[in-house]
Amino acid sequence: MKLAVFGPGLLGSSIALAARRRGDFRVAIWGRREEAVAELRAREIGDLASTDLAAVARDADLAVLCVPIGAMPALARQLAQMLPRTALVTDVGSVKAPVVHDLGAIFRGNARFVGSHPMAGSEQQGLHAARADLFEQHVCIVTPDAQSEPEAVAEISSFWERLGCLVRRLPPEEHDEIAAAISHVPHLLAAALVNAVAGANPDAFAFAGPGFRDTTRVASGPPEMWTEILGVNRRAVKKSAEAMIEKLREFLTLLDSPAAGGDATMNQFLTSAKAQRDRLRVRA
Amino acid sequence: MKLAVFGPGLLGSSIALAARRRGDFRVAIWGRREEAVAELRAREIGDLASTDLAAVARDADLAVLCVPIGAMPALARQLAQMLPRTALVTDVGSVKAPVVHDLGAIFRGNARFVGSHPMAGSEQQGLHAARADLFEQHVCIVTPDAQSEPEAVAEISSFWERLGCLVRRLPPEEHDEIAAAISHVPHLLAAALVNAVAGANPDAFAFAGPGFRDTTRVASGPPEMWTEILGVNRRAVKKSAEAMIEKLREFLTLLDSPAAGGDATMNQFLTSAKAQRDRLRVRA
Numbered sequence: 227m228k229l230a231v232f233g234p235g236l237l238g239s240s241i242a243l244a245a246r247r248r249g250d251f252r253v254a255i256w257g258r259r260e261e262a263v264a265e266l267r268a269r270e271i272g273d274l275a276s277t278d279l280a281a282v283a284r285d286a287d288l289a290v291l292c293v294p295i296g297a298m299p300a301l302a303r304q305l306a307q308m309l310p311r312t313a314l315v316t317d318v319g320s321v322k323a324p325v326v327h328d329l330g331a332i333f334r335g336n337a338r339f340v341g342s343h344p345m346a347g348s349e350q351q352g353l354h355a356a357r358a359d360l361f362e363q364h365v366c367i368v369t370p371d372a373q374s375e376p377e378a379v380a381e382i383s384s385f386w387e388r389l390g391c392l393v394r395r396l397p398p399e400e401h402d403e404i405a406a407a408i409s410h411v412p413h414l415l416a417a418a419l420v421n422a423v424a425g426a427n428p429d430a431f432a433f434a435g436p437g438f439r440d441t442t443r444v445a446s447g448p449p450e451m452w453t454e455i456l457g458v459n460r461r462a463v464k465k466s467a468e469a470m471i472e473k474l475r476e477f478l479t480l481l482d483s484p485a486a487g488g489d490a491t492m493n494q495f496l497t498s499a500k501a502q503r504d505r506l507r508v509r510a
Numbered sequence: 511m512k513l514a515v516f517g518p519g520l521l522g523s524s525i526a527l528a529a530r531r532r533g534d535f536r537v538a539i540w541g542r543r544e545e546a547v548a549e550l551r552a553r554e555i556g557d558l559a560s561t562d563l564a565a566v567a568r569d570a571d572l573a574v575l576c577v578p579i580g581a582m583p584a585l586a587r588q589l590a591q592m593l594p595r596t597a598l599v600t601d602v603g604s605v606k607a608p609v610v611h612d613l614g615a616i617f618r619g620n621a622r623f624v625g626s627h628p629m630a631g632s633e634q635q636g637l638h639a640a641r642a643d644l645f646e647q648h649v650c651i652v653t654p655d656a657q658s659e660p661e662a663v664a665e666i667s668s669f670w671e672r673l674g675c676l677v678r679r680l681p682p683e684e685h686d687e688i689a690a691a692i693s694h695v696p697h698l699l700a701a702a703l704v705n706a707v708a709g710a711n712p713d714a715f716a717f718a719g720p721g722f723r724d725t726t727r728v729a730s731g732p733p734e735m736w737t738e739i740l741g742v743n744r745r746a747v748k749k750s751a752e753a754m755i756e757k758l759r760e761f762l763t764l765l766d767s768p769a770a771g772g773d774a775t776m777n778q779f780l781t782s783a784k785a786q787r788d789r790l791r792v793r794a
Contacts, residue, residue, distance in 0.1 A: 345719030365717050394717060404714045407707045412725040415699055417783035418757040423691045424786050426753055430688045431790055433649050433678060435629030439792040440724040441696040446787045449780035457773055460765050467762055469710055471755055473702040478751055481744050489741055496733035499701035502708050503730045506715055508723040 230286035238292030239356030256282040283308035291317040322398035349446035362390030363509035406462035416445035514570035522576030523640030540566040567592035575601040590620040606682040633730035646674030647793035690746035700729035
């Protein structure tokens with residue numbers, strides 16, 4: 227099996243490392259810049275690392291697109307002419323409806339495309355942060371649509387499972403609503419919290435403890451990537467952020483009426499949050 | 511030196527463990543309930559563990575109150591009659607202005623009181639989570655007021671430094687503003703985020719990755735304690751939460767006007783947050 231990975235960032239490099247460790251893949255990885263490819267070679271991230279798109283795509287059984295969402299369609303149009311018709315293609319974009327729509331159309335008749343979103347990023351960027359175990363025990367959401375071949379969906383799911391993922395399936399639109407709630411809005415909250423503290427009193431950072439550290443960790447993620455994600459998933463992000471503001475306002479109203487049972491209701495609010503959070507199972 | 515710790519929770523037990531490990535303290539620890547004291551003894555958290563307040567307080571050089579904020583004044587009134595006049599007293603309450611006001615008045619003429627707030631909690635509760643290294647490399651805020659003796663402030667600071675803390679000083683009111691921004695509101699955000707997701711689509715939790723896990727970790731903290739903290743620090747929490755909502759609204763407005771430079775300004779918003787967050791230094 228030849229695996230072709232396009233994009234030398236954290237996800238692309240970690241996929242290449244994880245697949246090589248499995249041993250049943252020949253891994254080729256493409257980077258646009260010579261410097262990135264030199265680093266891929268130095269770290270032996272793939273059996274082949276190259277800036278030559280055709281060389282990486284040639285005879286691939288499986289192709290994974292790991293470039294920013296905005297760069298996907300142009301890359302896909304080139305690959306549609308280079309990949310075998312039998313190749314299975316997926317991507318790792320954090321927003322799925324527009325990507326699945328565009329890439330599905332581009333690959334139709336050229337290769338078999340199914341979208342994916344491994345929930346295993348990090349605030350760290352680039353191949354220096356790559357890890358063969360990045361995906362282990364983390365969820366990967368596979369997002370078939372009406373055009374997807376069931377066999378292709380099963381094969382992509384099995385690929386992610388071989389990298390260690392817990393595979394779940396969602397239609398692309400439903401994925402985008404859920405990703406807004408559990409990933410995109412949490413990122414926005416972390417960034418807004420840091421900016422709110424900086425605006426009120428930048429000296430406050432010097433007093434922070436582990437709670438603030440963890441609550442804001444994702445705010446260290448790449449700004450360009452997140453600007454794109456939040457912008458492309460605009461509608462779902464707004465809906466989810468408004469629900470969040472409403473919950474905050476609900477609590478602030480309780481704070482104003484401690485005597486009228488506000489304290490008991492605040493306790494219920496926090497108890498309910500604790501109960502849900504205690505049930506969360508995400509690998510450390 | 512005899513150290514008397516009042517309260518067998520995470521902080522009290524960890525203080526006792528850390529001080530015993532130092533070796534230059536005899537440590538007595540008080541718990542209200544027999545069950546808790548039995549556990550303290552089983553884990554050898556102190557040289558003496560007892561429900562007898564007077565026995566724990568007797569001849570103490572240093573006393574640390576580690577009970578919920580609301581229980582502090584009643585405990586302090588009893589201790590004021592039991593501790594030596596030369597004893598140095600502090601507490602670990604997360605809100606300082608009201609605690610320092612009340613305990614300062616209660617101990618005046620009986621013992622020397624200075625407030626403290628070690629920024630080293632955890633979402634875990636109770637003595638089973640206690641660790642001798644809980645405080646190492648974490649900030650402890652010592653909060654002298656106009657009545658504090660400089661020598662007592664220096665001695666309390668030195669105590670926390672011996673447990674491994676990075677000691678900083680703030681007036682109690684300033685502490686409460688800063689704690690609202692970097693601890694109390696982040697807790698509220700985590701709880702509100704969990705409740706917002708649960709309200710919109712409880713199935714979404716099954717898709718969460720490490721970002722959601724870390725952003726919401728503190729929501730697993732004890733609801734009673736946090737209801738009390740948020741209620742007692744009501745004014746500063748509201749101010750800080752409103753600043754947070756304003757930042758969120760600022761971003762949502764940008765989301766609506768991508769063509770009018772919104773995307774560039776979103777990028778600036780996230781870049782600024784990343785720059786501040788990258789500078790944060792909190793021990794892992």
